[in-house]
Amino acid sequence: MSGNDEGKSDQPDTRWLDAEQQEAWLTLIALVTRLPAALDTQLQRDSALTHFEYFVLASLSGEANRRLQLSLLAQRANASLSRLSHVVTKMEKAGWVRRESIRGSRGSDAVLTDEGMAKVVEAAPPHVESVRSLIFDGLSADQVRQLSELSGAMLTQLDKSIASGTGRA
Amino acid sequence: MSGNDEGKSDQPDTRWLDAEQQEAWLTLIALVTRLPAALDTQLQRDSALTHFEYFVLASLSGEANRRLQLSLLAQRANASLSRLSHVVTKMEKAGWVRRESIRGSRGSDAVLTDEGMAKVVEAAPPHVESVRSLIFDGLSADQVRQLSELSGAMLTQLDKSIASGTGRA
């Protein structure tokens, strides 16, 4: 949809996006749709992993003791607990992760096994190369800084909007 | 026995991301993961649509004659033809779209029906409000321009990388 109807509606008039916002929005949508697809394609082909699985493994590998409570890991990976739980179950079967309950708390940790560590170590180089090629080879150092700021600003707004219920998302 | 490796690493040393790239990457991943989730949540709740379905309907509604060939629509919507075909089938059952074969060509058009048009018209206002709230309310006009440029640059690089096979995605 596009266009403005100033004037003849019963609903509180929708404030549409202006031309620059529309353009930004279309490009952003294209990006958030295509980038994950590209990442999944590369990881699937080179390492038989989804990007989400890779991200979980990589997150654990960067953690002290290679372990993290499930709920925290879910936050870290921008995922629901349910999604994470399913994936941890799958990875547990693959031998990359095990669960360990935390005594004195109701949580459990996901712990990266040696096999899991080996898997990330093997998957990381081609993945990083692909990330460079897909994104960073096209950005100047300045643009990389802009990207951090902009993405950060959008995440902040996202959280704010969701928290306030205004965005109703 | 193998006696053919001279150094200790056969792989070309991976060039990792520098600190600023890493930060940008983490924020970007968070964005491309959370934004689609937020959009889906809003559209699902307010209009029982996925964001992809909405985007397809909206794309058709903006088209002359409210129709577009499937393969072009797939490109427009950043999706595979298979994904689109499944979704068009679903929407056809809902009465929002119909298929029409193009004479003198091997393609078919997806055509937005009046019900489909009504559906977008109804879904658009809350969606646009949510987009403003989730993203644009947190960005200055300058940042909106930066966003267009940056996203555009990344898409260009993405396409280039994929085309060249370098990114192997």
Place this chain on the structure above:
DNA sequence: ACGCTTATGTTGAACCTTCAAGTTAGTATA
């Protein structure tokens, strides 16, 4: 006309994610 190749689209199975309901175990309250 014939067969080969390519473009377009469809389909079903496998897989992944979400959603809602259920389980478990700390925590608080009476």
Place this chain on the structure above:
DNA sequence: TATACTAACTTGAAGGTTCAACATAAGCGT
């Protein structure tokens, strides 16, 4: 202590997406 509450997690079903195989039809060279 007993009861209710809540946080953390799990699970199965429903729905969406991908992947690979297939179908169809146009274009092309002979």
